[in-house]
Amino acid sequence: MLTRPAPDDRLPRLTRTAVDRVAAVAGRADVPVLAGLLYRSGSVALGPRAARVWAPTWIGHAIARASADFPRLATDFTAHSSGHWHSWNRVARLDGQPVPRHKVYVSPLPEHLLEALPTLFETALRRGVPGFKIGASTEGVLRPDKIVLYLRDAAEADAVAQDLADALTELAPQGVPFTGQVGASGIVSRGRDPEGTSWRAWLIDEVASALHAAAAEGGDVSGRALERLAARDIDTATWWPHDLAKELAA
Numbered sequence: 001m002l003t004r005p006a007p008d009d010r011l012p013r014l015t016r017t018a019v020d021r022v023a024a025v026a027g028r029a030d031v032p033v034l035a036g037l038l039y040r041s042g043s044v045a046l047g048p049r050a051a052r053v054w055a056p057t058w059i060g061h062a063i064a065r066a067s068a069d070f071p072r073l074a075t076d077f078t079a080h081s082s083g084h085w086h087s088w089n090r091v092a093r094l095d096g097q098p099v100p101r102h103k104v105y106v107s108p109l110p111e112h113l114l115e116a117l118p119t120l121f122e123t124a125l126r127r128g129v130p131g132f133k134i135g136a137s138t139e140g141v142l143r144p145d146k147i148v149l150y151l152r153d154a155a156e157a158d159a160v161a162q163d164l165a166d167a168l169t170e171l172a173p174q175g176v177p178f179t180g181q182v183g184a185s186g187i188v189s190r191g192r193d194p195e196g197t198s199w200r201a202w203l204i205d206e207v208a209s210a211l212h213a214a215a216a217e218g219g220d221v222s223g224r225a226l227e228r229l230a231a232r233d234i235d236t237a238t239w240w241p242h243d244l245a246k247e248l249a250a
Helices: 010-023 031-039 048-053 056-067 072-076 110-126 138-142 154-167 199-217 221-231 242-249
Strands: 077-081 085-090 102-106 131-135 147-151 180-182 188-192
Touching: 010 031, 010 180, 010 199, 010 221, 031 199, 048 138, 056 085, 056 110, 056 138, 072 077, 072 110, 102 154, 110 131, 110 138, 110 147, 110 154, 131 138, 147 154, 154 180, 154 188, 188 199, 199 221
Parallel strands: none
Antiparallel strands: 077 085, 085 131, 102 147, 102 188, 131 147, 180 188
């Protein structure tokens, strides 16, 4: 069973830093601009060297080499590649099963991405993960949410997240702001998609709207925005999905 993250853990701190930084410009930008700034928080800067090292073709070849050590991936999953993601979806789908909306994020620093892949593939196979994806572009590798696994319910997502957090403790984390930390390092975290959108997109839009409204009132913009979010039952201490946060606190 997962333990509730503390507000001073890595991901809550990264998230609060992002909120505070965007609060400084909240009075001079509209909600979509604020949401874009929040969404990009936690990304590694894209410089000339990163563009050379993480060229999309190289990423694809490196992932293919790593996956070749797990032949069951080719039989248990169908693979698809786009300009943004390399995705795997389980071939066997059970009728009547819920849509996989529980998310597990894995966020090593880019230089440790390839080291994380064997653990990712092994866990996905062993735990029967319905689907997962890895960033396919340079920007996709440099963004914090570069690896995402999709699960059908909270219990199986928690089990997968804890397995990954335990196995990846030696890798340096990048960490995904606006997600719920699992484990001590912040390399693994949790979310749950609302109907029709993604967890981070929904939450970040809520934060951007709260910051915009708070800026119009003046004073402590971050503090007022967090109060507005808390009044909407959003966990502004650890940023876990509110229903999961309640379960952990019980």
